[in-house]
Amino acid sequence: MFARDTKPQDWYDWAEVLVAADVTGVEQRGRMDVVSLRVIETFKGPQAAEAATLEVPNNLWSVCHIERPVIGERVLGALNANNDALLVPLSEGYAAELRSVRPPSDPR
Secondary structure, eight states: OHHHHOOHHHHHHHOSEEEEEEEEEEEEETTEEEEEEEEEEEEESSOOOSEEEEEEETTHHHHTTOOOOOTTOEEEEEEOTTOOEEEEEOOHHHHHHHHHTOOTTOOO
8 A cells, every 4th residue: 555645755765766757668577567667857866867667566556556557657666775666656746746845965
């Protein structure tokens, strides 16, 4: 439920890398979904390249009660210190909330 109900500050606390991105591909490899992204904005972490790839356990979608991302969808991509990845749909309103709680030490 973390992925669906998380407040913006909790994302900053959990993630080492936090980006807004558009999904450019979704491929299933065994128990993992490999999601290709076109990075739009970096909220936290090193300035991301224009593209990124996250591997997400494919059972995550049903466990977290979120839809598997589709090509063209805007998502919040997150990666924590253990290399656990999460992807959730991202609205412009929620992106604005993420910007508003960005830690002062990260002025992007």
